[in-house]
Amino acid sequence: MNKGVIVSIALLATAAFATAGLADTRKGMKIDGAREFKEHCAVCHPDGGNIVNPAKTLKRSTLAANGVRTWKDIVAKMRNPGPGMTKFEKKDVSDKEARAIAEYVLKSFK
Template identity: 35%
Template sequence: MLKLFRVSMALSRKAGLWVGLILMWLGVNLAPAWAASPGDGAVLFETYCAGCHPKGGNIIRRRKTLKLKSLQRDGYDTLAPVINLITQGQNNMPGFADQLNDTQIETVAQFVLEQASNNWK
């Protein structure tokens, strides 16, 4: 009986170790963007926006970039309209209200405006 108990404990430790390693791997490699802190505008932008807007550009509509001159021309050079655009989308750009919460949307909007002010450097 004691031998069976020891074998059982050894298997439990190994199983616990594997479960822990798997959970750690998932946490590192599959960390969802919603887990990003409010200061992680760059992470959120990279996850949700950079596919179409690399370095503030626009691969779909070249004239609709995230560069300061373009944002000013189109009336997106303040926080409120950028938040609205990210939330609801417009034309070819989808809205992200289903994927991002209000804080994350505001964080991305602030990041975009900051980067535009710094010429996306």
């Protein structure tokens, strides 16, 4: 093999390993619940409200009155909502993103 082919293969291998390393770093990053909320939820729930059903806000007391008390309850609603709410499949909002959103909701809308 000539020297140029060997160098090209070495550079491609190095690039492949570097790219894989970057992907692993991104996976380990903490997900920003506020950013995810703004991206997926804020259109219908501005400031924790509800433009579709104003009686069902994201305030803790309203959530509790509807049987929603934990981040797991919120994620369950995201995955299987009632009428008027968009269903968020795992392929659209990962479990980690959904949990970050749910924890943000519980922390932010008291």
